[in-house]
Amino acid sequence: MPHFIGQPCLGVKDAACVSVCPVDCIHSADDEAMFYIDPEECIDCGACLPVCPVQAIFTDDDAPPEQERFIEVNANFYRERFEG
Secondary structure, rough: OEEEEEEEHOOOOOOOOHHHOOOOOOEEEOOOOOOOOOOOOOOOOOHHHHOOOOOOOEEEEOHHHHHOOHHHHHHHHHHHHOOO
């Protein structure tokens, strides 16, 4: 997965990243506290990075250790909502 959304998005859920994504790979649900990036759809363009007001978007290669668990959190959101 090229990019993922981490802990800083929890409770903020600012949709600026959604509007700039050229492949529409950032989603959430009303009952969710954050947005998630679809690991299968993200094209690693980085358009979402500069618009995130809380710097919650990371690349999987450069993730701070405390954010690494969110790689799987993002992937699980799509597995549970769209595959299960």
